[in-house]
Protein backbone atom coordinates (compact mmCIF):
# COMPACT_ATOMS: atom_id res chain seq x y z
CA UNK A 1 0.00 0.00 0.00
CA UNK A 2 2.84 2.31 0.83
CA UNK A 3 4.49 1.45 -2.43
CA UNK A 4 1.49 2.19 -4.57
CA UNK A 5 0.79 5.47 -2.84
CA UNK A 6 4.35 6.63 -3.14
CA UNK A 7 4.60 5.68 -6.80
CA UNK A 8 1.47 7.56 -7.64
CA UNK A 9 2.84 10.63 -5.93
CA UNK A 10 6.15 10.30 -7.72
CA UNK A 11 4.46 9.88 -11.05
CA UNK A 12 2.67 13.18 -10.56
CA UNK A 13 5.96 14.87 -9.81
CA UNK A 14 7.56 13.34 -12.84
CA UNK A 15 4.77 14.39 -15.16
CA UNK A 16 4.69 17.94 -13.92
CA UNK A 17 8.41 18.51 -14.44
CA UNK A 18 8.67 21.21 -17.07
CA UNK A 19 9.90 19.77 -20.33
CA UNK A 20 12.50 22.48 -20.69
CA UNK A 21 14.26 21.41 -17.50
CA UNK A 22 16.02 18.53 -19.19
CA UNK A 23 18.00 18.06 -22.32
CA UNK A 24 16.84 15.09 -24.30
CA UNK A 25 18.97 12.11 -25.18
CA UNK A 26 17.84 11.10 -28.66
CA UNK A 27 17.97 7.42 -29.56
CA UNK A 28 20.31 5.94 -32.14
CA UNK A 29 23.36 8.18 -32.05
CA UNK A 30 26.29 8.06 -29.62
CA UNK A 31 26.10 10.78 -26.99
CA UNK A 32 28.91 12.21 -24.91
CA UNK A 33 28.19 11.44 -21.26
CA UNK A 34 29.64 12.73 -17.99
CA UNK A 35 31.82 15.38 -19.55
CA UNK A 36 32.93 13.02 -22.27
CA UNK A 37 34.13 10.23 -19.99
CA UNK A 38 31.71 7.91 -21.80
CA UNK A 39 29.90 7.67 -25.08
CA UNK A 40 26.58 5.84 -25.02
CA UNK A 41 23.76 5.14 -27.44
CA UNK A 42 20.17 4.74 -26.27
CA UNK A 43 17.29 2.92 -27.90
CA UNK A 44 14.65 5.31 -26.67
CA UNK A 45 14.42 8.94 -25.60
CA UNK A 46 15.83 9.78 -22.16
CA UNK A 47 16.01 13.02 -20.22
CA UNK A 48 19.38 14.23 -19.10
CA UNK A 49 19.08 15.79 -15.64
CA UNK A 50 20.60 19.24 -15.65
CA UNK A 51 21.58 19.06 -12.04
CA UNK A 52 24.34 16.63 -11.32
CA UNK A 53 26.06 15.82 -8.07
CA UNK A 54 29.56 16.76 -8.95
CA UNK A 55 31.66 16.76 -12.05
CA UNK A 56 31.99 13.00 -12.53
CA UNK A 57 28.28 12.22 -12.59
CA UNK A 58 25.51 12.46 -15.16
CA UNK A 59 21.98 11.15 -14.64
CA UNK A 60 19.41 10.07 -17.22
CA UNK A 61 15.78 9.28 -16.61
CA UNK A 62 12.66 8.43 -18.58
CA UNK A 63 9.85 9.25 -16.15
CA UNK A 64 11.69 11.02 -13.33
CA UNK A 65 14.69 9.95 -11.30
CA UNK A 66 12.59 8.30 -8.59
CA UNK A 67 11.11 5.96 -11.17
CA UNK A 68 14.12 5.22 -13.35
CA UNK A 69 17.58 6.55 -12.80
CA UNK A 70 20.52 5.73 -15.00
CA UNK A 71 23.66 7.30 -13.57
CA UNK A 72 27.10 7.49 -15.14
CA UNK A 73 30.19 8.17 -13.05
CA UNK A 74 33.07 8.84 -15.36
CA UNK A 75 36.73 8.63 -14.58
CA UNK A 76 36.63 9.10 -10.81
CA UNK A 77 40.28 9.22 -9.71
CA UNK A 78 41.78 7.93 -6.45
CA UNK A 79 41.09 10.23 -3.53
CA UNK A 80 37.73 11.40 -4.90
CA UNK A 81 34.21 10.40 -3.88
CA UNK A 82 31.63 9.30 -6.47
CA UNK A 83 29.56 12.44 -5.99
CA UNK A 84 30.07 15.86 -4.49
CA UNK A 85 29.78 15.64 -0.72
CA UNK A 86 26.78 17.47 0.70
CA UNK A 87 29.00 18.46 3.61
CA UNK A 88 32.67 17.64 3.22
CA UNK A 89 33.46 17.95 6.91
CA UNK A 90 30.41 16.48 8.56
CA UNK A 91 29.25 13.90 6.03
CA UNK A 92 32.43 12.86 4.26
CA UNK A 93 32.01 10.20 1.60
CA UNK A 94 34.22 7.18 0.97
CA UNK A 95 36.81 7.77 -1.71
CA UNK A 96 38.06 5.77 -4.64
CA UNK A 97 41.40 4.32 -3.55
CA UNK A 98 44.48 3.31 -5.48
CA UNK A 99 44.34 -0.23 -4.17
CA UNK A 100 40.68 -0.66 -5.06
CA UNK A 101 39.68 -3.90 -6.79
CA UNK A 102 36.49 -4.70 -8.66
CA UNK A 103 34.97 -6.58 -5.67
CA UNK A 104 35.28 -3.33 -3.66
CA UNK A 105 33.04 -1.35 -5.99
CA UNK A 106 29.66 -2.55 -4.63
CA UNK A 107 30.80 -1.66 -1.12
CA UNK A 108 31.85 1.82 -2.28
CA UNK A 109 28.41 2.37 -3.77
CA UNK A 110 26.70 1.10 -0.61
CA UNK A 111 28.74 3.30 1.70
CA UNK A 112 28.21 6.31 -0.53
CA UNK A 113 24.44 5.79 -0.50
CA UNK A 114 24.28 5.23 3.24
CA UNK A 115 25.93 8.58 3.88
CA UNK A 116 24.80 10.77 1.01
CA UNK A 117 21.17 9.65 0.88
CA UNK A 118 20.71 8.30 4.45
CA UNK A 119 19.82 4.87 3.08
CA UNK A 120 19.39 2.54 6.07
CA UNK A 121 18.90 -0.69 4.13
CA UNK A 122 21.18 -1.64 1.27
CA UNK A 123 21.70 -5.23 0.15
CA UNK A 124 24.27 -6.30 -2.40
CA UNK A 125 23.26 -9.32 -4.48
CA UNK A 126 24.92 -11.12 -7.37
CA UNK A 127 28.35 -9.89 -8.45
CA UNK A 128 30.05 -11.25 -11.56
CA UNK A 129 32.72 -10.46 -14.13
CA UNK A 130 31.52 -8.33 -17.01
CA UNK A 131 32.88 -5.80 -19.45
CA UNK A 132 32.27 -2.08 -19.59
CA UNK A 133 33.49 -0.20 -22.62
CA UNK A 134 35.45 -3.27 -23.66
CA UNK A 135 37.37 -3.31 -20.36
CA UNK A 136 37.40 -6.05 -17.75
CA UNK A 137 34.85 -5.11 -15.14
CA UNK A 138 32.10 -6.12 -12.77
CA UNK A 139 28.34 -6.36 -12.99
CA UNK A 140 26.43 -6.34 -9.69
CA UNK A 141 22.88 -6.20 -8.40
CA UNK A 142 21.52 -4.55 -5.28
CA UNK A 143 18.37 -3.42 -3.56
CA UNK A 144 17.84 -0.56 -1.15
CA UNK A 145 15.11 1.25 0.70
CA UNK A 146 14.84 5.01 0.72
CA UNK A 147 13.33 6.01 4.09
CA UNK A 148 11.74 9.04 2.46
CA UNK A 149 9.18 6.92 0.61
CA UNK A 150 9.98 3.43 1.95
CA UNK A 151 9.92 2.14 -1.60
CA UNK A 152 12.26 -0.74 -2.33
CA UNK A 153 14.41 -0.03 -5.36
CA UNK A 154 16.41 -2.46 -7.39
CA UNK A 155 19.78 -1.60 -8.84
CA UNK A 156 22.05 -3.05 -11.49
CA UNK A 157 25.51 -1.66 -12.01
CA UNK A 158 28.55 -2.06 -14.25
CA UNK A 159 32.02 -0.85 -13.42
CA UNK A 160 35.58 -0.97 -14.66
CA UNK A 161 38.81 0.44 -13.26
CA UNK A 162 40.95 1.84 -16.04
CA UNK A 163 44.10 3.90 -15.74
CA UNK A 164 43.55 4.25 -11.99
CA UNK A 165 40.09 5.71 -12.52
CA UNK A 166 36.70 4.25 -11.75
CA UNK A 167 34.02 4.09 -14.44
CA UNK A 168 30.59 3.17 -13.11
CA UNK A 169 27.11 2.96 -14.58
CA UNK A 170 24.15 2.32 -12.26
CA UNK A 171 20.50 1.81 -13.03
CA UNK A 172 17.85 2.02 -10.30
CA UNK A 173 14.08 1.78 -10.33
CA UNK A 174 11.32 0.62 -7.96
CA UNK A 175 11.44 -3.18 -7.72
CA UNK A 176 7.78 -3.30 -8.62
CA UNK A 177 7.12 -2.81 -12.32
CA UNK A 178 9.63 -0.10 -13.25
CA UNK A 179 12.88 -2.03 -12.97
CA UNK A 180 11.77 -4.87 -15.20
CA UNK A 181 10.18 -2.50 -17.69
CA UNK A 182 13.40 -0.68 -18.56
CA UNK A 183 16.09 -3.26 -17.79
CA UNK A 184 16.51 -4.41 -21.41
CA UNK A 185 16.90 -0.85 -22.70
CA UNK A 186 19.49 -0.13 -20.00
CA UNK A 187 21.49 -3.27 -20.77
CA UNK A 188 21.59 -2.31 -24.41
CA UNK A 189 22.85 1.18 -23.48
CA UNK A 190 25.53 -0.39 -21.28
CA UNK A 191 26.62 -2.58 -24.22
CA UNK A 192 26.99 0.54 -26.36
CA UNK A 193 29.21 2.33 -23.85
CA UNK A 194 32.75 3.28 -24.77
CA UNK A 195 35.22 4.89 -22.37
CA UNK A 196 37.24 7.98 -23.14
CA UNK A 197 40.51 6.69 -24.62
CA UNK B 198 -4.44 -8.74 18.71
CA UNK B 199 -4.19 -5.58 16.72
CA UNK B 200 -5.10 -3.20 19.47
CA UNK B 201 -4.54 -4.73 22.86
CA UNK B 202 -5.18 -1.44 24.59
CA UNK B 203 -8.49 -0.79 22.91
CA UNK B 204 -9.47 -4.43 23.25
CA UNK B 205 -9.17 -4.08 26.98
CA UNK B 206 -11.86 -1.43 26.85
CA UNK B 207 -13.28 -0.40 30.14
CA UNK B 208 -10.88 -2.42 32.18
CA UNK B 209 -9.66 0.59 34.06
CA UNK B 210 -7.50 -1.03 36.62
CA UNK B 211 -5.38 0.98 38.92
CA UNK B 212 -2.01 -0.50 39.57
CA UNK B 213 0.02 0.61 42.53
CA UNK B 214 3.28 -0.56 41.08
CA UNK B 215 4.51 -3.94 42.19
CA UNK B 216 6.03 -3.92 45.65
CA UNK B 217 6.95 -0.27 45.59
CA UNK B 218 9.98 0.38 47.72
CA UNK B 219 10.75 3.85 49.06
CA UNK B 220 9.50 5.96 46.18
CA UNK B 221 6.35 4.47 44.70
CA UNK B 222 5.80 4.99 41.01
CA UNK B 223 2.78 7.03 40.03
CA UNK B 224 -0.43 5.02 39.66
CA UNK B 225 -0.75 3.51 36.25
CA UNK B 226 -3.97 2.72 34.45
CA UNK B 227 -3.98 -0.53 32.62
CA UNK B 228 -6.09 -0.69 29.51
CA UNK B 229 -6.33 3.07 29.37
CA UNK B 230 -8.90 4.40 26.93
CA UNK B 231 -8.55 7.68 25.10
CA UNK B 232 -10.75 10.19 26.92
CA UNK B 233 -11.25 13.19 24.70
CA UNK B 234 -11.93 13.86 21.07
CA UNK B 235 -8.36 15.05 20.57
CA UNK B 236 -6.97 11.97 22.18
CA UNK B 237 -9.21 9.59 20.27
CA UNK B 238 -8.19 11.23 17.03
CA UNK B 239 -4.56 10.90 17.91
CA UNK B 240 -4.97 7.26 18.81
CA UNK B 241 -6.72 6.32 15.63
CA UNK B 242 -4.07 8.11 13.61
CA UNK B 243 -1.41 6.23 15.52
CA UNK B 244 -3.29 2.97 14.91
CA UNK B 245 -3.29 3.69 11.19
CA UNK B 246 0.39 4.45 11.33
CA UNK B 247 1.06 1.25 13.23
CA UNK B 248 -0.49 -0.75 10.38
CA UNK B 249 2.00 0.77 7.97
CA UNK B 250 4.87 0.18 10.37
CA UNK B 251 3.91 -3.49 10.57
CA UNK B 252 4.34 -3.92 6.84
CA UNK B 253 7.21 -1.46 6.52
CA UNK B 254 10.30 -2.44 4.57
CA UNK B 255 12.33 -0.93 7.40
CA UNK B 256 11.08 -3.35 10.01
CA UNK B 257 13.39 -6.05 11.36
CA UNK B 258 11.24 -9.10 10.86
CA UNK B 259 12.83 -11.13 13.62
CA UNK B 260 10.57 -12.25 16.42
CA UNK B 261 13.44 -13.12 18.73
CA UNK B 262 14.98 -9.66 18.60
CA UNK B 263 11.65 -7.87 18.98
CA UNK B 264 10.76 -10.10 21.92
CA UNK B 265 14.09 -9.49 23.64
CA UNK B 266 13.76 -5.71 23.43
CA UNK B 267 10.26 -5.98 24.82
CA UNK B 268 11.55 -8.16 27.65
CA UNK B 269 14.06 -5.48 28.65
CA UNK B 270 11.27 -2.90 28.59
CA UNK B 271 9.13 -5.11 30.82
CA UNK B 272 11.96 -5.72 33.25
CA UNK B 273 12.47 -1.96 33.45
CA UNK B 274 8.94 -0.63 33.81
CA UNK B 275 7.30 -3.77 35.21
CA UNK B 276 5.09 -6.31 33.47
CA UNK B 277 1.82 -4.54 34.37
CA UNK B 278 2.96 -1.44 32.55
CA UNK B 279 4.48 -3.07 29.51
CA UNK B 280 1.44 -5.26 28.87
CA UNK B 281 -0.14 -2.87 26.42
CA UNK B 282 3.03 -2.02 24.50
CA UNK B 283 3.92 -3.40 21.08
CA UNK B 284 7.59 -3.16 20.18
CA UNK B 285 8.89 -2.85 16.61
CA UNK B 286 12.58 -2.89 15.83
CA UNK B 287 13.48 -0.83 12.76
CA UNK B 288 16.58 -1.41 10.70
CA UNK B 289 18.09 2.07 10.97
CA UNK B 290 21.70 2.41 12.13
CA UNK B 291 21.17 5.51 14.28
CA UNK B 292 20.42 6.01 17.96
CA UNK B 293 16.69 6.39 18.50
CA UNK B 294 13.56 5.04 20.10
CA UNK B 295 10.05 6.44 19.83
CA UNK B 296 6.67 5.78 21.36
CA UNK B 297 3.25 6.59 19.97
CA UNK B 298 0.25 7.55 22.09
CA UNK B 299 -1.45 4.23 21.26
CA UNK B 300 1.33 2.14 22.80
CA UNK B 301 3.49 1.41 19.75
CA UNK B 302 7.18 1.57 20.56
CA UNK B 303 9.80 1.73 17.83
CA UNK B 304 13.43 0.99 18.47
CA UNK B 305 16.16 1.58 15.92
CA UNK B 306 18.97 -0.92 15.50
CA UNK B 307 21.54 1.84 16.07
CA UNK B 308 20.31 2.09 19.66
CA UNK B 309 20.83 -1.65 20.15
CA UNK B 310 24.43 -1.35 18.97
CA UNK B 311 25.09 1.56 21.33
CA UNK B 312 23.47 0.37 24.55
CA UNK B 313 26.09 -1.39 26.63
CA UNK B 314 23.82 -3.25 28.99
CA UNK B 315 20.20 -4.15 29.52
CA UNK B 316 20.10 -1.26 31.99
CA UNK B 317 21.19 1.29 29.38
CA UNK B 318 18.69 -0.03 26.87
CA UNK B 319 16.09 -0.03 29.64
CA UNK B 320 16.95 3.58 30.48
CA UNK B 321 16.10 4.71 26.95
CA UNK B 322 12.99 2.54 26.66
CA UNK B 323 11.87 3.69 30.11
CA UNK B 324 12.27 7.32 29.10
CA UNK B 325 10.08 6.72 26.05
CA UNK B 326 7.55 4.85 28.12
CA UNK B 327 7.48 7.75 30.58
CA UNK B 328 6.34 10.13 27.80
CA UNK B 329 3.57 7.63 27.12
CA UNK B 330 2.55 7.24 30.73
CA UNK B 331 2.59 11.00 31.30
CA UNK B 332 0.56 11.42 28.08
CA UNK B 333 2.92 14.06 26.86
CA UNK B 334 1.88 13.69 23.28
CA UNK B 335 -1.58 14.90 24.19
CA UNK B 336 -0.30 17.83 26.18
CA UNK B 337 1.73 19.14 23.30
CA UNK B 338 -0.38 20.53 20.49
CA UNK B 339 2.30 19.89 17.96
CA UNK B 340 1.38 16.22 17.98
CA UNK B 341 0.67 15.02 14.51
CA UNK B 342 1.49 11.38 14.25
CA UNK B 343 3.50 10.00 17.07
CA UNK B 344 5.32 10.87 20.19
CA UNK B 345 8.92 10.55 19.38
CA UNK B 346 12.34 11.56 20.42
CA UNK B 347 14.04 11.71 17.11
CA UNK B 348 15.41 15.09 17.97
CA UNK B 349 16.45 14.15 21.44
CA UNK B 350 18.54 11.23 20.39
CA UNK B 351 20.01 12.62 17.25
CA UNK B 352 20.62 15.98 18.85
CA UNK B 353 23.75 14.74 20.51
CA UNK B 354 25.55 14.06 17.27
CA UNK B 355 24.04 17.15 15.77
CA UNK B 356 25.33 19.33 18.56
CA UNK B 357 28.78 17.88 18.47
CA UNK B 358 29.02 18.16 14.72
CA UNK B 359 26.94 21.32 14.54
CA UNK B 360 24.70 19.67 12.03
CA UNK B 361 21.03 20.33 11.86
CA UNK B 362 19.93 16.75 12.26
CA UNK B 363 16.34 17.78 11.71
CA UNK B 364 17.11 17.74 8.02
CA UNK B 365 18.11 14.14 8.20
CA UNK B 366 15.96 11.81 6.13
CA UNK B 367 15.84 9.59 9.18
CA UNK B 368 13.69 12.15 10.90
CA UNK B 369 10.97 11.55 8.33
CA UNK B 370 10.26 8.16 9.74
CA UNK B 371 11.09 9.28 13.23
CA UNK B 372 8.17 11.45 13.93
CA UNK B 373 6.59 14.79 13.60
CA UNK B 374 6.28 15.34 17.27
CA UNK B 375 8.43 17.42 19.55
CA UNK B 376 8.28 17.47 23.29
CA UNK B 377 9.31 20.50 25.25
CA UNK B 378 12.17 20.76 27.66
CA UNK B 379 10.10 20.33 30.81
CA UNK B 380 8.48 17.21 29.39
CA UNK B 381 11.87 15.80 28.51
CA UNK B 382 13.11 16.30 32.04
CA UNK B 383 9.91 14.81 33.45
CA UNK B 384 10.36 11.74 31.26
CA UNK B 385 14.01 11.49 32.28
CA UNK B 386 13.09 11.53 35.95
CA UNK B 387 10.20 9.09 35.69
CA UNK B 388 12.43 6.87 33.57
CA UNK B 389 14.94 7.02 36.38
CA UNK B 390 12.25 5.95 38.86
CA UNK B 391 11.52 2.87 36.73
CA UNK B 392 15.19 1.93 36.68
CA UNK B 393 15.56 2.49 40.42
CA UNK B 394 12.61 0.18 41.07
CA UNK B 395 13.86 -2.46 38.68
CA UNK B 396 16.73 -4.82 39.21
CA UNK B 397 18.82 -2.48 37.05
CA UNK B 398 20.90 0.35 38.57
CA UNK B 399 19.54 3.84 37.86
CA UNK B 400 23.07 5.14 37.33
CA UNK B 401 22.97 3.63 33.84
CA UNK B 402 20.67 6.43 32.64
CA UNK B 403 23.40 9.02 33.03
CA UNK B 404 25.89 6.71 31.37
CA UNK B 405 23.79 6.59 28.19
CA UNK B 406 24.34 10.31 27.74
CA UNK B 407 27.98 10.17 28.72
CA UNK B 408 28.63 7.51 26.10
CA UNK B 409 26.78 9.42 23.39
CA UNK B 410 28.89 12.48 24.08
CA UNK B 411 32.05 10.39 23.95
CA UNK B 412 31.05 8.90 20.62
CA UNK B 413 30.19 12.30 19.20
CA UNK B 414 33.58 13.57 20.36
CA UNK B 415 35.33 10.64 18.70
CA UNK B 416 33.47 11.26 15.43
CA UNK B 417 34.25 14.97 15.58
CA UNK B 418 37.94 14.34 16.28
CA UNK B 419 38.10 11.86 13.41
CA UNK B 420 36.56 14.41 11.07
CA UNK B 421 38.73 17.20 12.45
CA UNK B 422 35.79 19.34 13.46
CA UNK B 423 34.98 21.12 16.67
CA UNK B 424 33.46 19.30 19.61
CA UNK B 425 30.67 21.07 21.34
CA UNK B 426 28.90 20.19 24.54
CA UNK B 427 27.02 22.84 26.44
CA UNK B 428 26.06 22.62 30.05
CA UNK B 429 22.82 24.54 29.86
CA UNK B 430 20.18 24.55 27.18
CA UNK B 431 19.71 27.75 25.27
CA UNK B 432 16.41 29.59 25.16
CA UNK B 433 15.28 27.98 21.93
CA UNK B 434 16.38 24.44 22.72
CA UNK B 435 13.59 21.91 22.99
CA UNK B 436 15.69 19.50 25.03
CA UNK B 437 18.02 19.76 27.98
CA UNK B 438 21.59 19.44 26.77
CA UNK B 439 23.14 16.00 26.89
CA UNK B 440 25.69 17.25 29.42
CA UNK B 441 22.93 18.62 31.61
CA UNK B 442 21.10 15.29 31.41
CA UNK B 443 24.17 13.25 32.23
CA UNK B 444 24.65 15.52 35.23
CA UNK B 445 21.16 15.62 36.75
CA UNK B 446 20.51 11.95 36.05
CA UNK B 447 23.68 11.03 37.94
CA UNK B 448 22.79 13.35 40.81
CA UNK B 449 19.26 11.93 41.10
CA UNK B 450 20.55 8.41 40.86
CA UNK B 451 23.00 9.05 43.69
CA UNK B 452 20.14 10.40 45.78
CA UNK B 453 18.23 7.17 45.18
CA UNK B 454 21.30 5.19 46.07
CA UNK B 455 20.06 2.01 44.40
CA UNK B 456 22.42 -0.61 43.08
CA UNK B 457 21.96 -3.58 40.80
CA UNK B 458 23.34 -5.65 38.00
CA UNK B 459 23.24 -3.65 34.76
CA UNK B 460 23.17 -6.88 32.78
CA UNK B 461 26.07 -6.12 30.45
CA UNK B 462 27.10 -9.73 29.94
CA UNK B 463 23.53 -10.91 29.46
CA UNK B 464 22.91 -8.05 27.04
CA UNK B 465 25.72 -8.99 24.70
CA UNK B 466 24.90 -12.68 25.05
CA UNK B 467 21.34 -12.01 23.94
CA UNK B 468 22.44 -9.65 21.17
CA UNK B 469 25.12 -11.97 19.74
CA UNK B 470 23.04 -13.47 16.89
CA UNK B 471 22.38 -9.96 15.53
CA UNK B 472 25.64 -8.27 16.45
CA UNK B 473 27.50 -9.11 13.19
CA UNK B 474 24.74 -7.46 11.13
CA UNK B 475 24.62 -4.40 13.42
CA UNK B 476 28.39 -4.08 13.19
CA UNK B 477 28.36 -4.47 9.42
CA UNK B 478 25.84 -1.64 9.07
CA UNK B 479 27.86 0.59 11.38
CA UNK B 480 31.14 -0.09 9.55
CA UNK B 481 29.51 1.01 6.31
CA UNK B 482 28.52 4.41 7.70
CA UNK B 483 31.90 5.89 6.83
CA UNK B 484 32.49 7.16 10.36
CA UNK B 485 35.89 5.66 11.05
CA UNK B 486 36.67 7.19 14.43
CA UNK B 487 33.13 6.89 15.78
CA UNK B 488 33.06 3.23 14.79
CA UNK B 489 36.46 2.63 16.39
CA UNK B 490 35.05 4.13 19.58
CA UNK B 491 32.01 1.84 19.48
CA UNK B 492 34.07 -1.28 18.78
CA UNK B 493 36.41 -0.50 21.66
CA UNK B 494 33.52 0.14 24.01
CA UNK B 495 31.90 -3.20 23.19
CA UNK B 496 35.26 -4.95 23.52
CA UNK B 497 35.61 -3.45 26.98
CA UNK B 498 32.76 -5.74 28.05
CA UNK B 499 33.09 -8.76 25.80
CA UNK B 500 36.79 -8.71 24.99
CA UNK B 501 37.93 -8.73 21.37
CA UNK B 502 35.72 -11.46 20.00
CA UNK B 503 36.02 -12.78 16.47
CA UNK B 504 33.03 -10.68 15.41
CA UNK B 505 34.60 -7.48 16.73
CA UNK B 506 37.99 -8.26 15.17
CA UNK B 507 36.29 -8.98 11.88
CA UNK B 508 34.34 -5.71 12.02
CA UNK B 509 37.49 -3.74 12.82
CA UNK B 510 39.33 -5.48 9.99
CA UNK B 511 36.55 -4.47 7.59
CA UNK B 512 36.72 -0.91 8.88
CA UNK B 513 40.39 -0.66 7.96
CA UNK B 514 40.06 -2.66 4.74
CA UNK B 515 37.30 -0.43 3.40
CA UNK B 516 39.26 2.75 4.10
CA UNK B 517 42.00 1.02 2.18
CA UNK B 518 45.08 3.19 2.66
CA UNK B 519 48.28 1.12 2.23
CA UNK B 520 48.87 1.09 5.99
CA UNK B 521 45.22 0.21 6.61
CA UNK B 522 45.70 -2.97 4.58
CA UNK B 523 48.49 -4.11 6.90
CA UNK B 524 46.25 -3.49 9.90
CA UNK B 525 43.30 -5.19 8.23
CA UNK B 526 45.36 -8.25 7.32
CA UNK B 527 46.59 -8.52 10.91
CA UNK B 528 43.08 -8.18 12.34
CA UNK B 529 41.66 -10.86 10.03
CA UNK B 530 44.47 -13.18 11.12
CA UNK B 531 43.73 -12.34 14.76
CA UNK B 532 40.08 -13.17 14.17
CA UNK B 533 41.06 -16.55 12.73
CA UNK B 534 43.31 -17.13 15.76
CA UNK B 535 40.34 -16.79 18.11
CA UNK B 536 38.43 -19.30 16.02
CA UNK B 537 36.50 -16.90 13.80
CA UNK B 538 37.07 -18.38 10.34
CA UNK B 539 33.90 -17.36 8.56
CA UNK B 540 33.77 -17.29 4.76
CA UNK B 541 33.66 -13.49 5.03
CA UNK B 542 36.91 -13.58 7.02
CA UNK B 543 38.62 -15.60 4.28
CA UNK B 544 37.29 -13.27 1.62
CA UNK B 545 38.35 -10.11 3.45
CA UNK B 546 41.79 -11.46 4.26
CA UNK B 547 42.33 -12.74 0.72
CA UNK B 548 41.39 -9.42 -0.86
CA UNK B 549 43.52 -7.44 1.62
CA UNK B 550 46.53 -9.55 0.71
CA UNK B 551 45.89 -9.21 -3.03
CA UNK B 552 45.66 -5.43 -2.62
CA UNK B 553 48.91 -5.40 -0.67
CA UNK B 554 50.60 -7.06 -3.64
CA UNK B 555 50.63 -10.54 -2.08
CA UNK B 556 48.59 -12.12 -4.83
CA UNK B 557 49.43 -15.77 -4.29
CA UNK B 558 48.96 -15.64 -0.51
CA UNK B 559 45.68 -13.82 -1.07
CA UNK B 560 44.58 -16.41 -3.62
CA UNK B 561 45.00 -19.15 -0.99
CA UNK B 562 42.44 -17.51 1.30
CA UNK B 563 40.10 -16.67 -1.55
CA UNK B 564 40.19 -20.34 -2.54
CA UNK B 565 39.18 -21.22 1.01
CA UNK B 566 36.32 -18.74 0.72
CA UNK B 567 35.11 -20.38 -2.49
CA UNK B 568 35.41 -23.84 -0.96
CA UNK B 569 33.36 -22.75 2.04
CA UNK B 570 30.77 -20.96 -0.06
CA UNK B 571 30.78 -22.26 -3.62
CA UNK B 572 27.41 -20.69 -4.29
CA UNK B 573 28.35 -17.22 -2.97
CA UNK B 574 26.76 -14.38 -4.96
CA UNK B 575 30.22 -13.14 -5.90
CA UNK B 576 31.85 -16.54 -6.52
CA UNK B 577 32.55 -15.99 -10.21
CA UNK B 578 34.00 -12.54 -9.51
CA UNK B 579 36.31 -13.77 -6.75
CA UNK B 580 37.55 -16.55 -9.07
CA UNK B 581 39.21 -13.77 -11.10
CA UNK B 582 41.77 -13.48 -8.29
CA UNK B 583 42.43 -17.20 -7.93
CA UNK B 584 44.71 -18.08 -10.86
CA UNK B 585 44.06 -21.81 -11.35
CA UNK B 586 40.34 -21.36 -10.72
CA UNK B 587 40.31 -18.78 -13.42
CA UNK B 588 41.92 -20.98 -16.04
CA UNK B 589 39.89 -24.01 -14.94
CA UNK B 590 36.76 -22.04 -15.61
Ligand SMILES: [Zn+2]
Pocket residue numbers: 324325328345346349376381384
Ligand atom coordinates in the same frame (compact mmCIF):
# COMPACT_ATOMS: atom_id res chain seq x y z
ZN1 LIG C 1 12.00 12.26 25.38
